[in-house]
Amino acid sequence: MLRLENVEVYYGVIRALKGITLKVEKGEIVSLIGANGAGKTTTLRTISGLLTPKSGKIYYNDQDITYVPPYKRVGMGIAHSPEGREIFTTLTVYENLVLGSYLRNDREGIEKDINWIFSLFPRLKERLSKPAGTLSGGEQQMLAIGRALMAKPQLLMLDEPSLGLAPILVEELFEVIEDINKQGTTILLVEQNANMALSISQRAYVLETGSVKMEGDAKELQENEDVKKAYLGA
Amino acid sequence: MGKILTVLLIELLILIVSVFALKIESTVGFLLLLVSIVFAIYYGAKNEKIRYRLQDAFSSSRRFALILGIILIFIFPLFFMDSPYWVFVITIGVIYIILAIGLNMMLGSLDLVNLGFAAFFGIGAYTVGMITAKYGLHLPYLIVLLLAGIVAMIFGLLLCLPTMGMKGYYFSLTTIAFGLAVELTINNLEWTGGPGGIKNIPHISLFGLNLGDSYTVFGYDLPFQLNYFYFALVIMLLVMLVAWLIHNSRIGLSWNAIKEDDIAARAQGINIKVYRIYAFAIGSFIAGVAGAIFAPLMGYIAPTNFTYAHSITMVAMVILGGIDNIMGIALGAFLLSIAPEKFRAFSDYRMLIYALIIILMVIYRPQGLIPKKIRKYDFIGGAKDE
Ligand SMILES: Nc1ncnc2c1ncn2[C@@H]1O[C@H](COP(=O)(O)OP(=O)(O)OP(=O)(O)O)[C@@H](O)[C@H]1O
Ligand SMILES: [Mg+2]
Numbered sequence: 001m002l003r004l005e006n007v008e009v010y011y012g013v014i015r016a017l018k019g020i021t022l023k024v025e026k027g028e029i030v031s032l033i034g035a036n037g038a039g040k041t042t043t044l045r046t047i048s049g050l051l052t053p054k055s056g057k058i059y060y061n062d063q064d065i066t067y068v069p070p071y072k073r074v075g076m077g078i079a080h081s082p083e084g085r086e087i088f089t090t091l092t093v094y095e096n097l098v099l100g101s102y103l104r105n106d107r108e109g110i111e112k113d114i115n116w117i118f119s120l121f122p123r124l125k126e127r128l129s130k131p132a133g134t135l136s137g138g139e140q141q142m143l144a145i146g147r148a149l150m151a152k153p154q155l156l157m158l159d160e161p162s163l164g165l166a167p168i169l170v171e172e173l174f175e176v177i178e179d180i181n182k183q184g185t186t187i188l189l190v191e192q193n194a195n196m197a198l199s200i201s202q203r204a205y206v207l208e209t210g211s212v213k214m215e216g217d218a219k220e221l222q223e224n225e226d227v228k229k230a231y232l233g234a
Numbered sequence: 235m236g237k238i239l240t241v242l243l244i245e246l247l248i249l250i251v252s253v254f255a256l257k258i259e260s261t262v263g264f265l266l267l268l269v270s271i272v273f274a275i276y277y278g279a280k281n282e283k284i285r286y287r288l289q290d291a292f293s294s295s296r297r298f299a300l301i302l303g304i305i306l307i308f309i310f311p312l313f314f315m316d317s318p319y320w321v322f323v324i325t326i327g328v329i330y331i332i333l334a335i336g337l338n339m340m341l342g343s344l345d346l347v348n349l350g351f352a353a354f355f356g357i358g359a360y361t362v363g364m365i366t367a368k369y370g371l372h373l374p375y376l377i378v379l380l381l382a383g384i385v386a387m388i389f390g391l392l393l394c395l396p397t398m399g400m401k402g403y404y405f406s407l408t409t410i411a412f413g414l415a416v417e418l419t420i421n422n423l424e425w426t427g428g429p430g431g432i433k434n435i436p437h438i439s440l441f442g443l444n445l446g447d448s449y450t451v452f453g454y455d456l457p458f459q460l461n462y463f464y465f466a467l468v469i470m471l472l473v474m475l476v477a478w479l480i481h482n483s484r485i486g487l488s489w490n491a492i493k494e495d496d497i498a499a500r501a502q503g504i505n506i507k508v509y510r511i512y513a514f515a516i517g518s519f520i521a522g523v524a525g526a527i528f529a530p531l532m533g534y535i536a537p538t539n540f541t542y543a544h545s546i547t548m549v550a551m552v553i554l555g556g557i558d559n560i561m562g563i564a565l566g567a568f569l570l571s572i573a574p575e576k577f578r579a580f581s582d583y584r585m586l587i588y589a590l591i592i593i594l595m596v597i598y599r600p601q602g603l604i605p606k607k608i609r610k611y612d613f614i615g616g617a618k619d620e
Binding site: 048049050069070071072074075080082086087088089090091092094095098099100102103129131147151 | 488490491494495498499500501502503505608609610611
């Protein structure tokens with residue numbers, strides 16, 4: 001479904017991605033793990049088109065999308081729930097969700113999905129017409145995920161969705177992510193909580209300073225001694 | 235019933251205070267009144283109980299409040315039949331309300347601080363002056379009005395495209411340069427009449443009526459300025475309606491999303507360039523329309539009517555009244571277009587006072603006197619305002 005080939009990305013003169021190659025197949029949950037500054041967020045932003053590679057190619061459903069602008073990629077089915085809750089704090093919860101469905105025209109489908117999101121995150125329903133900035137950190141995180149889901153994406157990219165959530169909510173969240181996946185959405189997941197991420201993923205990539213250091217079956221990586229030592233806190 | 239009474243009393247109070255404010259002769263008296271108005275609004279908005287009661291009253295009898303408000307505005311100038319000058323001043327006030335709502339399309343909706351907005355006003359006015367006075371073409375006035383809007387819009391797009399990626403100071407600096415360039419050009423071009431401007435701009439004639447004529451109703455000779463007031467008022471109400479519809483549409487919501495975070499907005503699939511073009515096109519068109527009312531009302535226009543100082547004034551109006559709130563903007567524009575008439579003694583300090591207002595508002599009340607309201611929804615995709 002998604003393929004990156006030797007993608008290099010720069011911030012000015014800083015080379016943040018040094019030739020990343022990875023793929024995501026339809027129906028999978030794939031995790032990207034790695035230390036702070038490894039380039040995980042940069043990878044997701046490049047896939048959603050907010051950054052443009054200096055070299056390399058991005059293919060989506062066998063179509064070269066390397067230079068397709070972000071708003072068109074959303075239309076093609078790629079949604080991104082960004083790191084650090086980049087929700088619209090001055091707009092209401094409802095408006096945030098409506099903006100997530102910006103490119104859709106099926107009013108009934110939108111209504112259905114809003115209700116689905118409320119069933120995933122009941123807390124959001126109670127705060128429907130409150131400015132999103134008045135939500136707690138965890139609620140904002142839920143809203144960011146809900147907003148990405150409103151695009152009815154084929155590929156959902158989640159950047160550290162568990163950031164700032166209470167442990168009990170983290171478990172719930174991962175269940176929700178598995179649920180979303182079961183309903184047919186392919187997921188590319190970035191997580192600090194590597195153990196949890198690996199346990200719901202089929203495959204994973206380990207990034208280190210802008211390169212893919214390891215890749216493979218999620219369960220095998222979970223058992224790998226180097227991975228355990230470096231990322232699983234064992 | 236109590237609610238309707240509340241609405242009635244509040245709106246009558248506003249009418250009486252406004253009439254009184256204009257009639258009052260002494261500068262000190264006016265200043266005291268102005269300060270008490272500002273404080274009344276400020277504390278009224280702060281006091282939960284009062285605010286709740288008023289909100290409740292106005293939102294449960296919206297239609298009544300709106301119709302009564304419009305009726306009272308139509309009655310308003312009749313208190314000044316003895317002095318056509320004041321009718322003229324409040325007509326200018328209405329024109330500035332139109333301008334401020336146009337400016338809000340950029341400033342309020344997208345946070346684009348356009349410090350050259352008077353240029354679009356001038357371009358609209360000059361378009362009318364050139365067509366009707368210089369070339370003496372006898373086009374129907376509504377066509378001329380439309381042309382003024384379109385020419386201003388073309389200049390708006392000319393400013394929009396090269397500034398597409400600009401934000402903050404860079405954008406504002408460029409708009410200052412644009413405003414000055416337009417001002418200097420009309421000042422130096424012989425074609426536009428140079429510093430002398432354009433004289434003898436004919437009055438508007440509309441549906442067989444000449445707005446320059448004085449009409450007699452029930453034995454009263456009404457000053458011709460009153461015709462212009464009513465005409466400007468109708469255009470103002472139309473512009474407000476359009477602005478309100480846009481604010482509550484997909485465009486308004488997308489503008490607000492882009493304003494808050496353009497990266498996140500792009501990630502939702504919003505084409506931010508297109509929305510920026512909308513903002514410039516609509517905003518400058520409205521300014522051009524305002525110019526098309528201004529020119530025939532004045533009969534004489536010159537570059538000095540459309541300077542940097544005028545642009546700053548318009549920004550101050552939006553910031554004082556309330557960014558993204560139509561009623562707030564109207565209040566700000568009206569206050570600041572009446573105030574100079576009352577403070578003739580201080581006219582040298584006018585710009586200083588505007589600068590002070592902007593600074594104080596930004597520090598103490600960045601949302602303006604009447605802040606933006608949260609949109610209310612009752613169906614997906616469309617908003618209902620409170
Ligand atoms: N806007 C930016 N300008 C310049 N450099 C940046 C920018 N954003 C990220 N970088 C640099 O690019 C590299 C990769 O950053 P990135 O945000 O992709 O890391 P990450 O893997 O998501 O880290 P974290 O786990 O902390 O979120 C880092 O060295 C970072 O300092
Ligand atoms: Mg990151």
